[in-house]
Amino acid sequence: DRREWLAPIHTKLRAKDAEASIRRRYKELSVLPEIGKDLSARLDMDEITGIVLRRSVETLGAIVGHAIILNSGKPIYKEYHLSTSAPDFEAQLPPVDALLALVKETYQGMIVDDIYADPRWPSTSDAPAGSAIIVPMFGRLDVIGLLVLIHEQAGYFKSDHLLLLQAIASQAAIAVENARLYASATWEQQRSAAILQSTTDAILMFDAEGRLSLLNPAGKKLFTDYHANLGEPLALGKGYDALIALLTEALVSKEQKAGEITWPDHRAFSMQLTPLERDGCVVVLHDITHFKNLERSKNEFIYATLHDLKNPLGIITGFSELISR
Numbered sequence: 675d676r677r678e679w680l681a682p683i684h685t686k687l688r689a690k691d692a693e694a695s696i697r698r699r700y701k702e703l704s705v706l707p708e709i710g711k712d713l714s715a716r717l718d719m720d721e722i723t724g725i726v727l728r729r730s731v732e733t734l735g736a737i738v739g740h741a742i743i744l745n746s747g748k749p750i751y752k753e754y755h756l757s758t759s760a761p762d763f764e765a766q767l768p769p770v771d772a773l774l775a776l777v778k779e780t781y782q783g784m785i786v787d788d789i790y791a792d793p794r795w796p797s798t799s800d801a802p803a804g805s806a807i808i809v810p811m812f813g814r815l816d817v818i819g820l821l822v823l824i825h826e827q828a829g830y831f832k833s834d835h836l837l838l839l840q841a842i843a844s845q846a847a848i849a850v851e852n853a854r855l856y857a858s859a860t861w862e863q864q865r866s867a868a869i870l871q872s873t874t875d876a877i878l879m880f881d882a883e884g885r886l887s888l889l890n891p892a893g894k895k896l897f898t899d900y901h902a903n904l905g906e907p908l909a910l911g912k913g914y915d916a917l918i919a920l921l922t923e924a925l926v927s928k929e930q931k932a933g934e935i936t937w938p939d940h941r942a943f944s945m946q947l948t949p950l951e952r953d954g955c956v957v958v959l960h961d962i963t964h965f966k967n968l969e970r971s972k973n974e975f976i977y978a979t980l981h982d983l984k985n986p987l988g989i990i991t992g993f994s995e996l997i998s999r
Contacts, residue, residue, distance in 0.1 A: 705729060705733045705838075705842075706838075706841055706842070706845070708729070709725065709726070709729050709842060709845055710845050712725045712729075713725060713726070713845055713846065713848075713849035714849075716849065716853070717852065717853050717856045717857075718853065719743065719752075719850070719853050719857075720754075722846065722849045722850060722853055723741040723743065723754040723846075724754070724756070726741060726821070726842060726845075726846040726849075727739040727740075727741055727754060727755075727756040728756060729842065730821060730823060730839060730842055731756055731758060731823065733838065733842075734807075734823055734831070734835050734838065734839065735825065735830075736758075736807075736823035736824055736825050737757065737758050737824060737825060737826055738755075738756070738757045738758070738823070738824040739755070739756040739757075739821070739822070739823050739824075740753060740754070740755055740756075740767060740820075740821070740822040740823075740824075741753070741754040741819065741820070741821055741822075741846075742754075742770055742773070742819055742820040742822070743818065743819045743850060744817065744818050744819055751770055753770075766795075766796040767795075767796075767822060768794045768795055768796065770820075772794055773808060773820055773822070774817065774820070776794075776808060777808060777809075777810040777817065777820065778810075778817065781810065781812075781817075782810075782840075783807065783808060783809035783810065783836050783839065783840050783843075784807075784808050784836075785805070785806070785807050785808075785831045785832075785833075785835075785836055786805060786806040786807070786808070787805050787828060787829045787831075788804060788805060788828040788829065789804065789805065789806050789824075790804070790828075804825060804826050804827050804828035804829075804830070805824070805825050805827060805828050805829055805830045805831050806822060806823065806824045806825075806831070807822070807823045807831040807835055807836060807839055808820060808821070808822050809821045809822075809836070809839045809840050809842075809843045810843065811843045811844075811846055811847035811850065812843075812844070812847055813847055813850075813851050814851065818847060818850060818851065819846070819847070819850060821839060821842070821843050821846065823839065870888075870890040870891075871890065871891060873890065873892060874892055874961075875892060875958050875959060875960050875961075876890065876892045876893035876895075876896050876943075876958070876959040876961075877889075877890045877892070877893055877956065877957070877958055877959075878893050878956070878957040878959070879954060879955070879956050879957070880907075880921060880925075880954055880955050880956075880957065881953065881954045882925065882953035882954055883907070884907045884908075884918070884921060884922065884925060885905055885906055885907050886902055886903070886904055886905070886906060886907065886908065887904060887905070887954065888904070889902060889904065893959070896937065896959070898939060899938065899939075900912050900913075900914075900938075912938070913937065913938030914938070916933075916935040916936075917935055917945065917957070920933055920935075920945065920947055921947060921955060921957065924947040924948075924949050924955050925949065925954075925955055927949075928949045929949065930946070930947060930948050930949070931945075931946075931947040932944075932945065932946050932947070933945050934962070941961060941963045942961075942962050942963045942965075942966045943959040943960060943961055943962060943963075944959070944960045944962045945957060945958070945959055945960075946958045946960075
């Protein structure tokens, strides 16, 4: 019987199709931990988007990949592109606002089976693209980017592709936010270092035990006859007892302290002590020796003036009394 003869063949073919589907699915799922491993070691935005696009295009069989990263400043977004076709191939995308409007309607990815039939998608007669898949990258607060893949065959992308690309986009979003946090922290560190290096005020930082943990260049110049070592407290009996006493009070009370101290070289400093939230204290010393000298000169001038006026005033007072008599 022909049907009995064909039945095992159809069974074998179905088994082969199922086996191929399982292998393909396993290969797609194995990409996720590999992408996560690659992204975890990257903090550069160009490297992150390059890995995401290359892995996405290879795994899903697309010919073009786009990554759009949104920024809070200007420019408001940056676009990355990867093509497996001719190097000069550029697939036209709808405006970024239009793509965002598409995904923000449902906050989910979407498949465009035929971009030629979609009025929102610009295309030319010689464009080799037929279908597209769009997936948002969600940050902690809002959408931070988009992943767009294009294939030359209409109706190529299926729901499995959408689920896989959404998983890749989730990992990409985490990597993008980590890169932004790292860039922001690096910039803040560089700015703080520039301020510490350029300021003329001496800045000293102490830990919770009173050990010196940071000293800017202006602070190093203060210690001319004493070597201040990081990781060690200031020694008593070296002329810094007033500073140590105020520092101890600030560390114990967790309150700001202010005062004036005289350095061992007889310079005068205005001192501000600010306790840190995570233990420790920052001390800022502003040299007020010049103002103290001006105040001393003023007082000496007033004293000399009063002394010089005292004698003529006494004579005037004596003659006025004589006249009255």
